[in-house]
Amino acid sequence: MKELLSKGLGTKVRQADPILPEDEEKIWTSGVFGSHSSQALQYTVFFYNCKIFGLRAFDEHRNLECSQFEIGQDEQGKFIRFTGRSSKTYKGGLKHLQLTNKDLKHYCQEGERCLADLYRTYLDALSNEGPFYRRPLAVSGIVCVRYGEKVLGVNKLKGLMKEITGKAGLEGNFTNHSGKRTCATQLYHAGIDEQEIMSRTGHRSETAVRKYKRSNSVLQERVSEVLNPPNTKKMKGEITVLKMNESENLRDENSKPAAVSDSVVTRGVPEIGSGSENAEIPNIFKPGSVFNNCVFHFKP
Known part of the structure; x- marks a missing residue:
């Protein structure tokens, strides 16, 4: 390993890139996100399942059920409540008896991009039961959002993030893991406490969650300005x-x-x-x- 390192092998770690706010805005304005079609709505809920609930690349998406989501409203506004089940860091049983399952409530902004309204539309199209990811159907008549009974294929589900960023014209190493990295990175840049970040991402140690934090171009530019002549x-x-x-x-x-x-x-x-x-x-x-x-x- 030392010999390979001296030759320059292994000096660069290939990691999934986070979706920056300006990239996220580009996805919206390009029409990839929204409720105007079954595919666009599925792209939207998939991305924000990663970003706001910190779901992992594939394992937590594959067995996702509609019953794990609740749309409601209280004095703070509209919210989406997500209740997790078995995951990589929480499998239940006696070993995890002292751990708590992921139970998150995300408050949504009002307007055209209100996630609570988008999730409600998606869940209503699925009759609020069964698998969460199903194959989009062709649009007919005035109905613009329809899904079949068959679940989304494994390969299709694994490539959703790459498909989303490709249609929006983004360049970078974007995988399904980019969504979880986006969650940790944006919370980190906003100064959110690590315990709150861990509650979203599901990590059980500070060391693990810090690996998901990535510097962005704005911070790198500020550091460069300080160090420049x-x-x-x-x-x-x-x-x-x-x-x-x-x-x-x-x-x-x-x-x-x-x-x-x-x-x-x-x-x-x-x-x-x-x-x-x-x-x-x-x-x-x-x-x-x-x-x-x-x-x-x-x-x-």
């Missing part, structure tokens, strides 16, 4: 007000603020108006303006 262009566009005129005659006889052009100390830029380089800098230091302990940033 000093940017002279930004320094030229920065004006720091270090002190103000301490004269007792700060206001003139008409009680108007005095000009501050002599009391402003600039850093990194010549005096405003002294050359064409500062022609685009707005003239905020007009007579009558008073500033104290301020820092002004101008884009280069």
